[in-house]
Amino acid sequence: MVDMIADKMKALVNNSSAIRAMFEEGKKLAKEYGAENVYDFSLGNPNVPAPPEVQAAMCEIVKEEDPVVLHGYMSNSGYEDVRQAVAESLNERFDTSFEKENIIMTVGAAGGLNVILKTLLNPQDEVVVIAPYFGEYNAYVSNYDGVVVVVSPDTRDFKPNLKELEEKLTKRTKAVIVNSPNNPTGVVYSEATIQKLADILRRKQQEFGTDIYLISDEPYRELVYDGVEVPYLTKYYENTIVGYSFSKSLSLPGERIGYLVIPKEAADAEEIQAAANVATRILGYVNAPSFMQKVVARCLEAKADVPYYNRNREALYHALTEMGFHCIKPEGAFYLFVKSPIEDEKKFCEAAKKYHILIVPGSSFSCPGYVRIAYCVSYETILNSLDSFRKLAEEFHTK
Amino acid sequence: MVDMIADKMKALVNNSSAIRAMFEEGKKLAKEYGAENVYDFSLGNPNVPAPPEVQAAMCEIVKEEDPVVLHGYMSNSGYEDVRQAVAESLNERFDTSFEKENIIMTVGAAGGLNVILKTLLNPQDEVVVIAPYFGEYNAYVSNYDGVVVVVSPDTRDFKPNLKELEEKLTKRTKAVIVNSPNNPTGVVYSEATIQKLADILRRKQQEFGTDIYLISDEPYRELVYDGVEVPYLTKYYENTIVGYSFSKSLSLPGERIGYLVIPKEAADAEEIQAAANVATRILGYVNAPSFMQKVVARCLEAKADVPYYNRNREALYHALTEMGFHCIKPEGAFYLFVKSPIEDEKKFCEAAKKYHILIVPGSSFSCPGYVRIAYCVSYETILNSLDSFRKLAEEFHTK
Numbered sequence: 001m002v003d004m005i006a007d008k009m010k011a012l013v014n015n016s017s018a019i020r021a022m023f024e025e026g027k028k029l030a031k032e033y034g035a036e037n038v039y040d041f042s043l044g045n046p047n048v049p050a051p052p053e054v055q056a057a058m059c060e061i062v063k064e065e066d067p068v069v070l071h072g073y074m075s076n077s078g079y080e081d082v083r084q085a086v087a088e089s090l091n092e093r094f095d096t097s098f099e100k101e102n103i104i105m106t107v108g109a110a111g112g113l114n115v116i117l118k119t120l121l122n123p124q125d126e127v128v129v130i131a132p133y134f135g136e137y138n139a140y141v142s143n144y145d146g147v148v149v150v151v152s153p154d155t156r157d158f159k160p161n162l163k164e165l166e167e168k169l170t171k172r173t174k175a176v177i178v179n180s181p182n183n184p185t186g187v188v189y190s191e192a193t194i195q196k197l198a199d200i201l202r203r204k205q206q207e208f209g210t211d212i213y214l215i216s217d218e219p220y221r222e223l224v225y226d227g228v229e230v231p232y233l234t235k236y237y238e239n240t241i242v243g244y245s246f247s248k249s250l251s252l253p254g255e256r257i258g259y260l261v262i263p264k265e266a267a268d269a270e271e272i273q274a275a276a277n278v279a280t281r282i283l284g285y286v287n288a289p290s291f292m293q294k295v296v297a298r299c300l301e302a303k304a305d306v307p308y309y310n311r312n313r314e315a316l317y318h319a320l321t322e323m324g325f326h327c328i329k330p331e332g333a334f335y336l337f338v339k340s341p342i343e344d345e346k347k348f349c350e351a352a353k354k355y356h357i358l359i360v361p362g363s364s365f366s367c368p369g370y371v372r373i374a375y376c377v378s379y380e381t382i383l384n385s386l387d388s389f390r391k392l393a394e395e396f397h398t399k
Numbered sequence: 400m401v402d403m404i405a406d407k408m409k410a411l412v413n414n415s416s417a418i419r420a421m422f423e424e425g426k427k428l429a430k431e432y433g434a435e436n437v438y439d440f441s442l443g444n445p446n447v448p449a450p451p452e453v454q455a456a457m458c459e460i461v462k463e464e465d466p467v468v469l470h471g472y473m474s475n476s477g478y479e480d481v482r483q484a485v486a487e488s489l490n491e492r493f494d495t496s497f498e499k500e501n502i503i504m505t506v507g508a509a510g511g512l513n514v515i516l517k518t519l520l521n522p523q524d525e526v527v528v529i530a531p532y533f534g535e536y537n538a539y540v541s542n543y544d545g546v547v548v549v550v551s552p553d554t555r556d557f558k559p560n561l562k563e564l565e566e567k568l569t570k571r572t573k574a575v576i577v578n579s580p581n582n583p584t585g586v587v588y589s590e591a592t593i594q595k596l597a598d599i600l601r602r603k604q605q606e607f608g609t610d611i612y613l614i615s616d617e618p619y620r621e622l623v624y625d626g627v628e629v630p631y632l633t634k635y636y637e638n639t640i641v642g643y644s645f646s647k648s649l650s651l652p653g654e655r656i657g658y659l660v661i662p663k664e665a666a667d668a669e670e671i672q673a674a675a676n677v678a679t680r681i682l683g684y685v686n687a688p689s690f691m692q693k694v695v696a697r698c699l700e701a702k703a704d705v706p707y708y709n710r711n712r713e714a715l716y717h718a719l720t721e722m723g724f725h726c727i728k729p730e731g732a733f734y735l736f737v738k739s740p741i742e743d744e745k746k747f748c749e750a751a752k753k754y755h756i757l758i759v760p761g762s763s764f765s766c767p768g769y770v771r772i773a774y775c776v777s778y779e780t781i782l783n784s785l786d787s788f789r790k791l792a793e794e795f796h797t798k
Contacts (some may be wrong), residue, residue, distance in 0.1 A: 004573075004610050006543070009674045012681065024474065049466040058461050067448040071651045075423065107506060107655070107684060114683035139681035144405070168574050174403075192438065211403050217617050252470045252690025256506070268403040275408045281419065282411065282538035284513035285506060289688040290653025301553040 012139065018364045019043060019135075022349075026358045027384075033356060039385035041356040041373040044183065044334065046251040048309070048376070054250055057185040057295045071290055076281040078105025078259070078288055083206035083299040086259055089300040094232035102263055104276050105288035108256040109219045109245035111280075113140050116215060116241055116260055117175075118279040119272055121146040125174040130160045131366035132337065134183050134217070146174070153367045158185040158328060158337065164197055169204040176201065180230065181220035184365045184372035185337040186330020188224060192233045198237035211239055211267040219245040221260070221335040222304045225313060228331045238265040243273075246296050246335070248376075249304045257292040310333050312375040315382050320373075323390060324398030334376040337362070341396040345371050353394060355388035400462055417763045418442060418534075425757045430753060438784035439770040441757040443582065443733065445650040447708070447775070453649055456617040456694045469688055475680040476672075477658070481696040485658055493631035501662055503675050506560040506686035507655040508618045508644035510679075513537050515640055515659055516574075517678040518671055520545040524573040529559045531736065531766035533616070545573070550710065550745060551718035552766045556725060557584040557736065561595055574612040575600065575602035576616040579629065580619040583764050583771035584736040585729020587623060592770045596635035604638075610666040611637045618657070621648040621703045624712060625731045637664040640671075645695050647733070647775075648703045656691040674720050703771025708751040709734050714781050719772075722789060723797030733775040736761070740795035744770050750794060 005013070022042035029038045061070065077083065083100035089190050090096050106112035121127070123145035129137050131153040141148045149168050153163045165176070178212040179198070180189040189197075211396055216233045221244065234240045245258035262273050280287065287293075316336060317329055325337040338359075345368055346361045352371075362370030375382065393399070404412070419443035428437045449657040460469065489495050505511035520526070528536050530552040532634065540547045548567050553560045564575070577596070579588040588596075592717065600611050610750035615632045620643065623629055633639045643656035661672050679686060686692075715735060716728055726737040737758075746762045748770055761769030765780035792798070 001578075003670075004612075005518055005670050005674045008521075008585050009518055009678065013677050015668070020475065023472070041471060045472040047467055050470055054470075055461055055466065059458070062454055062457050063460075067454065068446055068650070070447055070652050071453075073422070073444040073652045074550070076419065110680075110683035110685050112683075119408055122407075136681065145682065178608065189518055213403075250490060251467070253472050254686060256685060256688050271402075271404050271412070273402045275412050278412050279408065281684065282535065282542065284507050284509035284511075284539065286655060287653060289655050289691065293689070294689065345413050 014387065015112060018174060019360050022360055023359050029358070031033070036384070038356045038358070039381055040358045041375065041377060042360055042365065044248065044374050044376060045253055046376045047246060047378045048097045048251055048305045050251040051299070051302040051304070054252070054295060057314070059168065059296040061294050061298070065294065074278070074287060074290065076287050077277045078103070079290070079293050082293045084301060085297040090261070094235070096232060096234060098263065099264070101273060102261055102285060104260040104262065104273065104280065105293050106243070106258045106260055106280065107285045107288055107317055108247055108258045109217055109243045110136065110140070110396055111285055112243035112245070112258050112260045112289070113215070113217060113258065114283060115276050115279045115285070116243065117141060117144050117146065118283060119275040120174055122214060124172065126170060126172045128165065128168055128173055128176040129180065130165065132158070132184050132362060132365035132370070133179060135364045135366070137177055141250060149173070150366055158182070158187045159193060160197070161192070161332055162200060165197070166200045166204070169212065171210060173204070173210070173212050173213050176215060177215045181219040181332025182334055183220065183226060184335045184362070185328065186231055186333045186335050187328070188331040189226050191288070194231050194233060194236050195223060200238060201239070213266070215242045216240060216242045218242055219248050222249040223334060224308060224332040225306070230332065233263065234263045234265070239267055250296065250299055250302060251304070252292070255292045257288055269331050308379070309376065310376070311379055312382050315379070316373065316375050319366045319386050320389060323393040325393065334374060336373040336375060337372050338373060341398050343369060345369055346362060348396070352392055355391060355392050357385060358390050374393065401552055404719050408542070417757050421757050421759055428755060435746055435783065437755045437757070438710060438780055438787060439757045440774065440776060441759055443651055443773050443775060445647060445775045446777045447650055448702045449650040450698070450701040450704070452698045453639060453651070453694060456697040456797060460690065460693050460697070464693065469693065471684060474676070475686050477502070478689070478692050481692045484696040484699060489660070491612065493634070495631060495633060496660065496707050500672060503659040503661065503679065504674065504692050505642070505657045505659055505679065506684045506687055507646055507657045508616055508642045509535065509539070510655060510684055510687070511644070511657050511659045512614070512616060513682060514675050514678045514684070515642065516543050516545065517682060518674040519573050519656055520613060523571065525569060525571045527564065527567055527572055527575040529564065529577065530781060531557070531583050531761060531764035531769070532578060534577070534765070538693045548572070549765055557581070557586045558592065559588070559596070561592070561599060564596070565599045565603070568599070568611065569610060570607045572603070572609070574614050576614045577725055578616040578617055581736045582619065582732055582733025583761070584727065585732045585734055586727070587627050587629055587730040590628070591632050593635050595631060600636060600638070610638055612665070615639060615641045617641055618644040618647050622708060623731040623732060624705070625730065630733065633660065633662045633664070638666055640665060649698055649701060650703070651691070654661065654688065654691045656687055656695055679721045681714060703789040707778070708775065710778055711776070711781050714778070715772065716787050717772050719788060722792040724792065733773060735772040735774060737770050737772060739768055739770055740797050742768060747795070754791050756784060756787050757792060760797065
């Protein structure tokens, strides 16, 4: 009468996300020592509040909209007016030509990725990911009995190793997931990189007589620094499907709101759109939360507080490199991916806890030997943490 | 280069929910003939607005709560204060003794069912359902490669056929799903029925040396008429897991908010709670929508407008039986399950469309020969539809 949970879940519970475990630990430490004395860099949980447009939209909508419509069911793919607004906003910004049919509102990017993987994957289909990558991709692919194929990290600059990627594409490759700006490195793929990637995918499609979908996971699209451009991938490769989230751009991670873009140029686009609609329903999402659909539709022009994150980025990057830590300067997202001063980066993360610093081992991103520091915290936390980082640096003789 | 979607999805897209197809068709008809001339009884989409407490709570929360916390990540199982409030409200109402650890906030009941099935099911595990039942259970069980075992309907009174249920329990039975008040029949399980069911399950657990979970899908708990009681199942059977939704009680179906109750008495309760937390994350929900968690926590005492539904129930039940249609009088939920005057009820539903009446074939609930009429519409729709129902009755010579 023991061990009633599913076998697949047992391993998952045991290896449960180190990121989340750290988050829970941070809450405990904060209770014990006071939140101001704990430097929790574990989770991509924006400390910057949602832009003022969000609160304004929430109040307006509550007043203006018929509650029966506002809180009711709609098509599983989302309200048509919301999908239309999203399509138009994308067209305006990226010179694309999407229509509402190309947009499926989702329960965040995580929901969107699950919907598209459920839609596409047969058991044993391969999904290529490029290390370092968000570890939850493993679980999402495994949910549909797909197989994750990892392209190893290029630790010189954390740009994708396209040569190895090409070698790892097979007849069974159903999709490649890319994530730019990247979690955990902050790397942004340049137009040249994307063009090379698209060429490789097209060549391999022709060689195998298959379609290979490029799934672009883009929660960090709006968070870029120094004027860096993030090319819109559907313009470079026909079989691109975009997963977007408002979690980071509008600081709404708990609300679970995002969308998929399935362009008409993608192979079997209409079938995929129809199946994604069904997948949204049967995975139990049913639809993206209705009120938040209406809210984001009114906030498509709202801007994330990029200057705030940039100040954090500059302060932490300069302080840590000054202390002798090594990392590339991120161009986007809100993470530093720092080389661990000892090979076993998990031990390093454990040691950091002594100084009330919470950071995540690179193994969670298939890139051991590094640690991720999420700097989406308050600027005060950055400043207050520097003494502790200095002690950590001294303990590990980084200089 | 065709047929890129997953094989499992192909069948699902083809047989996509007749209920949802009808909903989409209803929207088209409404555009063509005007919404007031279409009698759409297809979907359980409440026409009664959310109770005033919901709007009040929404406005208060926007004003009072820190947006960083309000829209941020929390534990995947939900805000602790919300879970605590839910537990206390249940304890108050049902004399239970839940704590926050027993409550997991979910993306509606559909999300909750997916989470618990993902948590429990190994491939080929059997899940027993009692016809007629909500057809989406098939998809939810299939998501985790479980096998649905159907107990056939007892069309005399639509109470569960417990004798057949007992015969269909095997060593591989992982769970039994019950749904009272029932969709589509409106039947409410009496205390005596539940006690018999619990006895059978206990007997079979002992015989097989297994645990069999009773999953109680309870979105309609608050919608009962004539003072009928809905017993709280955890009090009758230890291995009960409850899935609840605020979709119907607070008229919030689009918001996707509900919870699971995993009582400490259930076998492996702690392991299940931990695994359900992980399942919530990796299925891509991550957590139940944060704002709506806070809203429902403030509306736990709010009441659904049961008198409104009751007026609909009385009006439609009396009119239809008067016209010669046959159905049991529902004690709960907001559906009439009416015997089709011809064997092929799909043909009957097609014929009804001529009169702009949209109803759902019983085959969608594994009970052909019947149709479901969702009376969660406006009272005016009921009254206006009666002429059309009369014509339909004449066409089929119901008298």
